[in-house]
Amino acid sequence: MSLHPVVTAEQELEEVHSDVVGRGPWALAWRRLRADRVAMGSLAVVVLMVLIAVFAPVFAHITGHPPNMQYHQAGLTPDGLPKAPNSTFWLGTDDLGRDILVRIAYGARISLGVGVVATLLTVVVGVVLGLLAGFLGGFVDLVIARLVDLVLSIPFLLVAIALVSVSGPSLTITVLVISMFSWASMARIVRGQVLFLKEREFVEAARSLGASDLRIMFVDVLPNVLAPVIVYTTLLIPVVIIVQATLSFLGLGLPAPAADWGGMISEAQNYYTVAWWFVLFPSLALLITTIAFNLLGDGVRDAVDPRIDRLVRPR
Amino acid sequence: MSDPLLVAEHVTKTFASGAHTVRAVDDVSLAIEPGETLGLVGETGCGKSTLARCVARLYPLSGGSVQFDGHDISSLSSRRMRPYRREMQVIFQDPYGSLNPRRRVGSIIGDGLAIHRVGDGAERRKQVQHLMEVVGLNPEHYNRFPADFSGGQRQRIGVARALALRPKLIICDEPVSALDVSIQAQVINLLLDLQSEFRLTYLFITHDLSIVRHVSSRIAVMYLGRIVETGTVEDLFTTSRHPYTRALLSAVPPADPDAADSRQHVVLPGDLPSPVNPPSGCPFHPRCPRRQDDCVATMPPLEPVLDDDPEHLTACLHPLRTGEDLHPSRQDGAA
Amino acid sequence: MALLEVDDLRVSFTTDDGVVQAVRGVSFRVERGETLGLVGESGSGKSVATQTITGLTRGADVQGRAVFDGNDLLHATRAELRAIRGPGIGMIFQDPLTSLHPAYRVGWQIEEMVRAHRSVSRAESRRRAVEMLGLVGIPHPAERVDDFPHQFSGGMRQRVMIAMAMALDPSLLIADEPTTALDVTVQAQVLQVMRRLQEDFGTAIILITHDLGVVAEMADRVAVMYAGRLMERAPRREAFYRPHHPYTEGLFDSLPTHSGRRLEPIVGSPPSLINLPSGCPFHPRCRYAFDRCRTEVPDLTPVDGDPTHVSACWLVHESSERAKLRREMKAASAT
Numbered sequence: 001m002s003l004h005p006v007v008t009a010e011q012e013l014e015e016v017h018s019d020v021v022g023r024g025p026w027a028l029a030w031r032r033l034r035a036d037r038v039a040m041g042s043l044a045v046v047v048l049m050v051l052i053a054v055f056a057p058v059f060a061h062i063t064g065h066p067p068n069m070q071y072h073q074a075g076l077t078p079d080g081l082p083k084a085p086n087s088t089f090w091l092g093t094d095d096l097g098r099d100i101l102v103r104i105a106y107g108a109r110i111s112l113g114v115g116v117v118a119t120l121l122t123v124v125v126g127v128v129l130g131l132l133a134g135f136l137g138g139f140v141d142l143v144i145a146r147l148v149d150l151v152l153s154i155p156f157l158l159v160a161i162a163l164v165s166v167s168g169p170s171l172t173i174t175v176l177v178i179s180m181f182s183w184a185s186m187a188r189i190v191r192g193q194v195l196f197l198k199e200r201e202f203v204e205a206a207r208s209l210g211a212s213d214l215r216i217m218f219v220d221v222l223p224n225v226l227a228p229v230i231v232y233t234t235l236l237i238p239v240v241i242i243v244q245a246t247l248s249f250l251g252l253g254l255p256a257p258a259a260d261w262g263g264m265i266s267e268a269q270n271y272y273t274v275a276w277w278f279v280l281f282p283s284l285a286l287l288i289t290t291i292a293f294n295l296l297g298d299g300v301r302d303a304v305d306p307r308i309d310r311l312v313r314p315r
Numbered sequence: 316m317s318d319p320l321l322v323a324e325h326v327t328k329t330f331a332s333g334a335h336t337v338r339a340v341d342d343v344s345l346a347i348e349p350g351e352t353l354g355l356v357g358e359t360g361c362g363k364s365t366l367a368r369c370v371a372r373l374y375p376l377s378g379g380s381v382q383f384d385g386h387d388i389s390s391l392s393s394r395r396m397r398p399y400r401r402e403m404q405v406i407f408q409d410p411y412g413s414l415n416p417r418r419r420v421g422s423i424i425g426d427g428l429a430i431h432r433v434g435d436g437a438e439r440r441k442q443v444q445h446l447m448e449v450v451g452l453n454p455e456h457y458n459r460f461p462a463d464f465s466g467g468q469r470q471r472i473g474v475a476r477a478l479a480l481r482p483k484l485i486i487c488d489e490p491v492s493a494l495d496v497s498i499q500a501q502v503i504n505l506l507l508d509l510q511s512e513f514r515l516t517y518l519f520i521t522h523d524l525s526i527v528r529h530v531s532s533r534i535a536v537m538y539l540g541r542i543v544e545t546g547t548v549e550d551l552f553t554t555s556r557h558p559y560t561r562a563l564l565s566a567v568p569p570a571d572p573d574a575a576d577s578r579q580h581v582v583l584p585g586d587l588p589s590p591v592n593p594p595s596g597c598p599f600h601p602r603c604p605r606r607q608d609d610c611v612a613t614m615p616p617l618e619p620v621l622d623d624d625p626e627h628l629t630a631c632l633h634p635l636r637t638g639e640d641l642h643p644s645r646q647d648g649a650a
Numbered sequence: 651m652a653l654l655e656v657d658d659l660r661v662s663f664t665t666d667d668g669v670v671q672a673v674r675g676v677s678f679r680v681e682r683g684e685t686l687g688l689v690g691e692s693g694s695g696k697s698v699a700t701q702t703i704t705g706l707t708r709g710a711d712v713q714g715r716a717v718f719d720g721n722d723l724l725h726a727t728r729a730e731l732r733a734i735r736g737p738g739i740g741m742i743f744q745d746p747l748t749s750l751h752p753a754y755r756v757g758w759q760i761e762e763m764v765r766a767h768r769s770v771s772r773a774e775s776r777r778r779a780v781e782m783l784g785l786v787g788i789p790h791p792a793e794r795v796d797d798f799p800h801q802f803s804g805g806m807r808q809r810v811m812i813a814m815a816m817a818l819d820p821s822l823l824i825a826d827e828p829t830t831a832l833d834v835t836v837q838a839q840v841l842q843v844m845r846r847l848q849e850d851f852g853t854a855i856i857l858i859t860h861d862l863g864v865v866a867e868m869a870d871r872v873a874v875m876y877a878g879r880l881m882e883r884a885p886r887r888e889a890f891y892r893p894h895h896p897y898t899e900g901l902f903d904s905l906p907t908h909s910g911r912r913l914e915p916i917v918g919s920p921p922s923l924i925n926l927p928s929g930c931p932f933h934p935r936c937r938y939a940f941d942r943c944r945t946e947v948p949d950l951t952p953v954d955g956d957p958t959h960v961s962a963c964w965l966v967h968e969s970s971e972r973a974k975l976r977r978e979m980k981a982a983s984a985t
Binding site: 358359465467468495496497498499500501503504507522524525526528529562563565566567568569570571572574575580581582583586587 | 691692803804805806833834835836837838839841842860861862863864865866867886887890891900901902903904905906907912913914915916917919920
């Protein structure tokens with residue numbers, strides 16, 4: 001039973017509005033992203049890379065070359081140098097006669113794997129700490145903020161080198177080391193957002209209903225923080241990939257004979273004058289992947305947080 | 316007559332702002348009877364919104380006490396406050412800021428039910444849809460986001476949210492100020508209908524004098540953190556005693572050409588004061604056309620003046636007599 | 651010849667969601683020295699219309715005619731429009747905080763404007779700035795001329811805006827919601843300043859507002875806009891005491907009055923400017939709507955044979971018959 005006859009008039013006007021309403025903020029963002037051709041192209045490239053990583057064994061199967069198998073006869077020239085791309089080895093071979101194409105495919109597993117896992121870890125730690133610091137304030141904020149300052153002031157590469165030389169190269173260490181340093185920027189961004197959101201009336205409304213701090217943080221504040229977090233995450237992945245490649249370039253990544261783009265580029269250093277393909281193809285793989293993630297990140301940012309002046313297209 | 320539902324006694328709220336202390340609310344006492352609407356009016360900086368939040372315990376009090384339904388809630392922890400929150404709800408001013416843009420409307424309206432674990436998911440959904448109908452929204456829009464609704468509809472969502480826990484007291488903080496005129500009327504009617512249907516008590520805060528006259532039974536006028544006059548609507552609109560009340564009432568242009576042409580224009584000199592640097596004695600004296608020496612030195616008590624009944628209180632040492640007009644003859648406060 | 655003649659003005663914008671038809675065929679004139687009150691709620695197109703006339707809208711598709719003092723505004727070059735804005739047309743907006751440049755002293759801002767249009771010395775333009783600040787009632791103008799906007803209160807800032815708008819003695823002042831953001835006692839001050847300046851300088855004013863009280867106070871004639879079209883145009887007393895258009899009638903019924911009778915709001919909400927209803931834009935909310943209203947857009951026709959009072963409504967009955975119809979409908983709905 002309605003106290004008000006307004007429903008009928010509202011419903012009538014709803015028909016007039018119906019194609020403009022009914023889209024939630026995420027649906028709207030997805031729609032904007034879909035319209036962005038550059039972003040969609042980058043997404044396709046990213047998906048392609050993921051597929052390559054997932055189906056790396058297929059590459060090994062099709063070419064018949066396992067990634068770590070050295071072909072001294074078929075894969076090297078009579079002088080013992082890498083062979084250029086040909087019908088057997090589509091992207092050529094490396095200094096030990098291994099199939100570069102297959103190694104790049106397996107390398108994608110490492111790069112993307114570390115990229116995703118390390119980023120996820122970073123996001124979880126950064127968001128939770130940023131939420132707590134921003135919302136609870138006081139002593140909690142003081143401790144976390146100082147921790148963030150500390151982490152951000154440590155020279156990452158030197159410490160990474162030191163840690164890895166002590167513990168020995170491994171995937172877990174790489175992931176942990178990267179996350180240990182990246183969470184701080186994320187936490188700082190989240191904390192800033194939370195400080196702003198804390199003052200909004202809907203948070204006051206939640207308090208007036210009797211909601212606990214914990215509930216407000218996760219039910220009310222977190223969904224509003226997700227937008228910048230998603231953008232930052234998408235832009236963080238390529239950074240992590242580069243960092244991991246850098247670490248393995250410096251010999252701190254996985255031990256040989258693991259196929260890994262940074263390691264391959266490192267190995268190719270001594271051969272670039274005679275085997276351009278050895279340097280080029282792993283570098284290209286790295287370049288294409290990171291550019292794709294960066295462009296996708298730009299697209300996600302525009303989709304999730306569009307500017308007002310985009311609304312009116314000048315004639 | 317039963318006991319008052321809400322009693323505020325000598326409530327004071329101060330904020331630290333850099334080196335200064337701002338007294339946003341200064342020694343305010345009021346009582347609200349069950350079933351009535353107390354209108355709280357004042358201009359920017361008078362402290363009415365701060366007072367509302369103190370009463371709702373959204374801010375801690377700096378001084379004084381608040382009693383709700385006989386219980387002292389002045390300094391309860393947030394856990395001990397929870398049961399009282401069910402009885403005392405708030406409708407906020409900003410239809411855009413008071414609803415979480417990332418939550419669906421059904422979840423927003425049912426938030427209180429979820430927090431206090433009233434019923435299970437299915438029951439809550441039914442309750443929410445019933446509430447949506449009651450306030451004039453289409454219950455099928457349960458899963459939509461606030462951005463899909465107009466300003467007036469969003470305020471209705473806010474009303475439904477406040478109503479969900481069946482509170483006794485609802486504090487309405489400028490509930491229609493952000494809405495267009497034709498929509499304001501819809502929401503005001505809704506609030507009045509709900510009051511009789513659900514036997515609600517309202518603390519109605521607004522700066523709009525015609526609205527407060529329409530909805531309230533009693534009114535309190537605030538200036539610079541203090542109550543300067545309070546009484547029934549009749550008292551204040553026909554026999555206001557405080558010069559500020561009179562100036563405030565006169566400043567509103569009537570939507571009537573004859574009245575507009577024939578009325579006396581009372582224009583107060585000077586700016587609205589800032590609570591950072593309050594004047595000595597009566598807070599209104601710098602702008603008051605009737606100011607005398609004792610006004611600068613003494614803070615006038617809030618009490619019945621002249622031959623007023625005990626419910627009509629005024630904080631003025633030289634109140635207006637019945638039939639007396641306010642004549643501001645000075646432009647900048649000089650004699 | 652009227653000071654400003656606007657003829658069938660149409661303004662639309664292309665957006666991601668579709669074409670927004672903000673103004674759809676608006677015509678009016680403003681005579682020298684008179685005040686035209688332009689009334690409407692949000693989305694009515696009142697601000698877009700006046701901003702387009704002065705060349706302040708970008709990316710819009712504009713059609714129609716607007717002639718100011720013999721100058722064709724819609725086809726003028728940017729330079730020509732700049733030359734008219736200031737000495738010909740002055741503008742003040744709702745929020746002085748965003749329309750005054752925060753980083754420059756107010757005196758400097760006024761001086762810059764004066765010198766942009768007149769070749770006078772710095773001393774002369776400064777003298778004019780101080781003079782204008784004094785005219786609008788800012789105390790100690792010679793000192794305050796060097797202050798920044800944030801050093802003034804809201805009401806004072808609005809006066810600074812008026813000073814700037816009037817510095818070159820324009821024949822037309824466009825005031826877009828000049829007092830909406832101000833407290834009521836401050837509004838009284840600002841309206842008093844505007845009235846005085848109009849008396850002293852004979853400036854015509856287009857006063858855009860949603861506040862009917864302000865209109866009753868200031869306007870000579872009233873024009874009511876809804877969904878981009880003019881609904882009614884009449885002299886002040888006619889508009890208030892014998893409104894013809896159901897929308898105008900509805901606006902008055904939405905206002906709380908002293909009698910305390912239940913408000914009669916207009917049902918529903920304003921239409922989307924992308925998907926406008928067919929025929930009369932008000933018909934979905936109109937209590938008198940019949941078939942013709944849904945299919946044909948009504949033109950402005952004289953009410954009771956009076957050419958100064960026009961209404962865009964198919965109910966071409968005389969006002970007295972309309973009143974009878976209305977009474978009958980009210981009686982019918984009460985049963």
